[in-house]
Amino acid sequence: MIRFLTLWRRELGAYFSSAVAYILASFFLAVMGLGFWYIASARLITGAAVYDLFRALYGGVAWVAVLMVVPVLTMRSFAEEKRSGTLETLLTAPVSDWQVVLAKFAGVFTLYMLFWLPTLLYFPMLNRLNGGELPFDRGALAATYLGLALIGAFFLSVGLFLSSLTRNLIVAAMATFAVLMLIFLAGFLPEISPVPFIQEASRPFSVVLHMLDFSRGILDSRPVILYLSSTVWMLSACTRSLESRRWRS
Amino acid sequence: MIDVENLVKTYSGGVKAVRDVTFSVGKGDVVGFLGPNGAGKSTTMRILSGFISPSGGRVEVCGLDVTKDSLGVRKRLGYLPESCPLYPEMRVGEYLRYRAELKGVAARHLKKRVTHVMGLCDLEAVRKRSLGKLSKGFRQRVGIADALVHNPDLLILDEPTIGLDPNQMRQIRALIRDLASEHTILISTHILSEVEATCDRVLMLNEGKIVESGKLSELEKRWAGQCRVKVEVRAGEEELRQELQALEGVESLQIETLKEFCRAELCMEDSRDPREELAERIHDRGWSLRELHREGRSLEDVFVELTGGGQE
Numbered sequence: 320m321i322r323f324l325t326l327w328r329r330e331l332g333a334y335f336s337s338a339v340a341y342i343l344a345s346f347f348l349a350v351m352g353l354g355f356w357y358i359a360s361a362r363l364i365t366g367a368a369v370y371d372l373f374r375a376l377y378g379g380v381a382w383v384a385v386l387m388v389v390p391v392l393t394m395r396s397f398a399e400e401k402r403s404g405t406l407e408t409l410l411t412a413p414v415s416d417w418q419v420v421l422a423k424f425a426g427v428f429t430l431y432m433l434f435w436l437p438t439l440l441y442f443p444m445l446n447r448l449n450g451g452e453l454p455f456d457r458g459a460l461a462a463t464y465l466g467l468a469l470i471g472a473f474f475l476s477v478g479l480f481l482s483s484l485t486r487n488l489i490v491a492a493m494a495t496f497a498v499l500m501l502i503f504l505a506g507f508l509p510e511i512s513p514v515p516f517i518q519e520a521s522r523p524f525s526v527v528l529h530m531l532d533f534s535r536g537i538l539d540s541r542p543v544i545l546y547l548s549s550t551v552w553m554l555s556a557c558t559r560s561l562e563s564r565r566w567r568s
Numbered sequence: 569m570i571d572v573e574n575l576v577k578t579y580s581g582g583v584k585a586v587r588d589v590t591f592s593v594g595k596g597d598v599v600g601f602l603g604p605n606g607a608g609k610s611t612t613m614r615i616l617s618g619f620i621s622p623s624g625g626r627v628e629v630c631g632l633d634v635t636k637d638s639l640g641v642r643k644r645l646g647y648l649p650e651s652c653p654l655y656p657e658m659r660v661g662e663y664l665r666y667r668a669e670l671k672g673v674a675a676r677h678l679k680k681r682v683t684h685v686m687g688l689c690d691l692e693a694v695r696k697r698s699l700g701k702l703s704k705g706f707r708q709r710v711g712i713a714d715a716l717v718h719n720p721d722l723l724i725l726d727e728p729t730i731g732l733d734p735n736q737m738r739q740i741r742a743l744i745r746d747l748a749s750e751h752t753i754l755i756s757t758h759i760l761s762e763v764e765a766t767c768d769r770v771l772m773l774n775e776g777k778i779v780e781s782g783k784l785s786e787l788e789k790r791w792a793g794q795c796r797v798k799v800e801v802r803a804g805e806e807e808l809r810q811e812l813q814a815l816e817g818v819e820s821l822q823i824e825t826l827k828e829f830c831r832a833e834l835c836m837e838d839s840r841d842p843r844e845e846l847a848e849r850i851h852d853r854g855w856s857l858r859e860l861h862r863e864g865r866s867l868e869d870v871f872v873e874l875t876g877g878g879q880e
Contacts, residue, residue: 325669329655336657404653408714411617411649412670413642565621 330426354380390495393478401486459536466533469546476553576624600763601756603773646715656700671718705736
């Protein structure tokens, strides 16, 4: 456990000691802040409900931020260690491969959630500005952030896995962006596919619909299990990829 | 401390980096792993450190099998990889503390161990400096301090002086000599003078195979081969030539005149040493003797011969 915490602390420290975390946080909060300002000013004037605002912000704008930020957050995890040779230093210390993978995941996930932290203030602030009269649903807010955490964890694990396959940061980022974009676009299949079978078959796997459900405060155990198991599976694949150096290199 | 039996490593694509290597390193030994680039030194060291697995054979480090108990092995050894990769954003003290924690140094000993290895490797002056801003020499020192921080029984140092200037090389070699009193050390290098300066045993590797091994003194004896003698006397060239050719077993002879002195170089047919007889003859002729010495075969000569460097 001490080794895991040591690795986790270093991972977080590495992000904050470079400009990456600050630039990404600025970009992320700028996208979310502008999105919130635009949606809030446009929809509240028309008298839309707050849940509608939730849906537009977390089911819409949030995707732009997440799809751009996750590949940059994860690209350096293993690719950078491989490129600089520090992976050899790291993995010849008495730590297991899965401890390293888990610590890297925990580090990047912590940072990802820290990015979301300031956005928690959006709705209480809006409520206060409106004299506390907005129908503010704490349950929906909790479900939304749970959804963001689950989908974020899955996306980050995909990024970590792809980063473990290469020593080139750009390749890692581009591959992650491409795969996440595919997953995201596949999330529209239940709505846009002309084939009823594809519509039905893709519905349980649609990240877009799941996020919309979460932002409405709907907490279904199926997507929760889907994202948790997918994350575990991707992290296992990442550990296997790391272990493959033993016989492949 | 290290027991390697019939070690084989075949990389993807069928490249055989290590072919049936067998050797052992005892407790307290300082062993030089010598070989040209691509001989399989780093691959063998990576296998010993548990970073990669062997394709065949048995490897035991500190009594533990590296494939079955890799974590146990890693707890007991300190490893400095080639080119000493470090995290450039971390500071020296911070990095060593991080590595000590990672290697399981107890919290109550952490400060003491880090301070100790920093003192040992002369790093106090750069304690707060970023690793990315250190000179190559200091980077190597940090790498060695990292390898030492959990006080392992065995140190494996892959090319610890590569890329250093002569002063830095001397400092690192002196440090390795100091460490030799308390640790078993395996150093890989292709710098022969490094082995001569720091090791008491040599394992020569070429194309993935051990081509020679033993103590330096044993190697010198074994590879002494032809005896070469240099002599400088105050004598005429022809007279000296006649005298030297009269010696038994002279294979070749070269003489060069240096003002009043003549310098001759003799190559004997076997390891026969003609110095005693030659000294008597010079004495009998009443010549002044300025130099008489036997040229041993250097480690470099042996290395070049065994690794095919002289074939070009």
